[in-house]
Amino acid sequence: MTITISKSSHEKKVARFDNWWFLVIAVIALLLILIFLVPDPYQRIFVFVQNGIGTTISITGISFLLVLILGLLVALARLSKSWIIKGVSTVYVEVVRGIPMMVQLIFWYFAFPSVIQNVGKWLNIQAFIDYRANPVAMAILGLTIGYAAYMSEVYRAGIQSISRGQMEAARSLGMTYIQAMRYVILPQAIRVILPPVGNEFITLLKDSSLVSVVAVADMTRRGREFQAAHFLPIQTWVMIALLYLVMTLFATRVVAWMERKFKMEK
């Protein structure tokens, strides 16, 4: 209702404003209402899972940055002329995409340290024998390796969508392959891949809840702990779900805003 009214009153300005922000505001409002009007149990739940929110955000943020870098390197490797580089990167993508994220995370936290320790015993390296896995580091490692495989495909599609003539023109001016990528191909590819990259971010944010199985105290794990202690399943999981929803809806709007910004510049 409010949307249509404001649209007619000052049309041009509102036409640019993304109305879906109202949904984000509505979910935030619902959260605040629950926390402040029904403090028992919602405020208790919120206070309990609070540090989990930070963990979820930082694990997602750091992993995503690393995914952006590793994904690009893998995409370039897959486009390489060398069949070895191409082969290795293709095997990586196919293997990682074929194993469930949860299994990968469990591997990195439980199995990988054992591998290191056994290698240490075998080669008699004390530092390896004493190796203990840091849950947060392993979670970030697992998410990065898993998601970089998907991200590399997004990059690859974006790079391949730019006409061959662009690379040829850049190279004919004497640019190296890296310069041509950096200044000609990637700036154009970014416009193409922004929506799927945003999508990957949101999926990563949600899948970060999987790290709760490898001893990381993220939002999901804190929720499980609260439920175990107080047995309020409905209230606990409504709260956790709303917290994830705020984050994903917010991220969706930011991506949509960036898309519009890029389009306008063009």
Place this chain on the structure above:
Amino acid sequence: MEPIIHIENIHKHFGTVHALRGVSLDVEKGEVVLIIGPSGSGKSTLLRCINRLEEFDAGRIVVDGIPLDTAENINAVRTEVGMVFQQFNLFPHLTVLDNITLAQKLIRKRSKIESEKIARQLLEKVGIPEKESYFPGQLSGGQQQRVAIARALAMNPKIMLFDEPTSALDPEMIQEVLDVMLNLAKEGMTMVVVSHEIGFAKAAADRVILMDGGQIIEMAPPEELFDHPKEERTKLFLSKVL
């Protein structure tokens, strides 16, 4: 005097297609050479071998004393050889000015001020000084191609290669591009042009080459080749084009 472009017995295969069958050609400094021929005759492939956009399977090319062998030499040759494409290939995310300054800054290591000064002089030269802050998508085909020529010239090339520069243009825009090319020829630029613009050939070319089936069939000054062709295949091709 050493020829500025020396092409020796070049062979090129695309899968099972033998696209170039032992082509040899010398181009002198300041010469304007026009290559004509039916589609699939290998003329564009030959042109693209000169700056190694196309790899060749056998033979040797030496440009301005630099053999096209190592990656370093290939890049050195590319900075001396400007290329203009049928589809312009301007960088759509950059303004006209940035299109012309990008490679100057990266490869010639010129300052922003210096490269912009050169870019503006060249835009003046190709007749569109007022378009410097436009994006390529806002220009007509003829204007885009003139920007592409300016972009190549900004690197101070010793040789300019033109790959069907007017084929993608509307008829009324062809002349504005040809005029720029004619001026370049008059200034003594070494040019190799793949094109069927007979008028340009007669006005500016020193030699015209007819290619067919990956080979040079006939090579002669324009008036001779167009008016008194020796080879049957040349006559046949000209009867279709003229």
